[in-house]
C-alpha cells in the first residue's frame with residue numbers, strides 16, 4: 001500500500017471512531033438537558049435579567065465550591081448544543097431554552113422531563129430483546145404489560161404523560177392562529193382524544209361562536225370544567241364520537257396501528273356531515289427520502305418513541321392516504337406548518 005493510501009485509511013478509521021463515539025455518548029446531551037431543567041437553570045438565567053456568571057449561577061444553585069468546575073463543564077456542553085449562549089462572560093438564554101422556562105405559559109419542560117423519565121428511558125434497554133419476541137411493544141417486553149395497563153397501576157404515570165401532552169399542545173396550538181382559515185366558519189368541533197383540553201380551549205377562545213367538545217376517556221375528563229362554548233365528554237373513540245361540523249384529532253393516530261386508525265377514522269366520518277364536514281388532523285408527515293435533515297430526523301425519533309411505547313408510528317403521505325381511503329374518505333389536503341407537525345384536512 002502506498003503511503004498516501006495508508007494515510008487516507010487511517011484518517012477514515014479515526015473519522016469513523018469519532019462518529020461512533022459521538023453517537024455512543026449522545027445520551028449525555030439528553031441527560032445534560034434534563035439536569036438543566038431539574039436544576040431550573042433556564043429560569044435562574046431568566047430571572048437574573050442579565051448574563052449570569054458561573055459564580056452567580058453556582059451560588060443561585062447552592063452548588064458546593066468543589067462542584068463549580070463540574071457545573072462549568074455541564075454548561076459548556078449545553079452551550080455547545082445550543083441551549084445557552086455566552087455574552088459578556090455570562091450565560092444567556094437561546095430560543096430553545098426560552099421555551100423551557102417553568103415560568104412561561106408555553107414551555108416544553110414537562111415534555112422533556114417525561115420523555116427522559118426513567119419510566120420512558122429504561123424500556124429502551126429491551127429494544128433488542130423485543131425485536132426477537134412476539135410482544136406488541138418494547139414497553140411490554142420491559143414492564144410485562146402494555147402502557148395503558150401500566151398507567152392504571154403506576155401512580156403518577158398517566159399524569160406524567162398528560163402533562164407532557166398538554167405542554168406540547170400549548171405550543172402546537174399556535175398553529176390555530178397561524179392557520180385560522182382551517183377553523184373559520186365552523187359552527188361546532190369535537191377534539192377526539194383531546195386529553196385535558198389544552199388545544200380545544202385555545203380554539204374555543206379564538207372562535208367564541210364555535211361549540212367545542214373534547215372527547216377523551218372518562219377517567220381523563222371526569223374532573224375537568226368547560227366554559228360557555230367548551231365541554232368535556234367521557235367516552236370511547238372506537239365506539240362513537242359526538243356529531244360536529246368538524247373533528248379535530250391531534251397526536252392520537254400516531255399511537256395506533258393502521259387497523260385501529262381505520263376504526264377511529266370510520267367513527268370520525270360518521271360524526272361529521274356527509275358533504276360539508278371535515279376532519280382536521282394535526283400529525284407528522286414523514287417526508288420520504290428527505291428525512292436526513294434536523295426536522296426529519298426528529299420525526300424519525302418520535303416514530304421510534306411511538307413504536308417503543310404503544311406500537312404506534314409516524315406516517316408518510318402515502319401511508320396517510322392509504323388510511324383515509326380505507327376509512328371511506330375521498331380526498332385530503334396537507335398544510336405544512338413551521339413546526340414538526342402538519343395540518344391534514346380530510347374530506348368525506
Ligand SMILES: C[S@@+](CC[C@H](N)C(=O)[O-])C[C@H]1O[C@@H](n2cnc3c(N)ncnc32)[C@H](O)[C@@H]1O
Nearest residue numbers: 165166169193194195216217235236237250251
Ligand atoms: C397522545 S395523547 C394526545 C392528547 C391530545 N390530543 C394532545 O395532543 O395533547 C392521546 C389521547 O388519546 C386518549 N385516548 C386513548 N384511548 C382513547 C379512547 N378509546 N377514546 C378516547 N380517547 C382515548 C388518551 O387518553 C390521550 O388523552
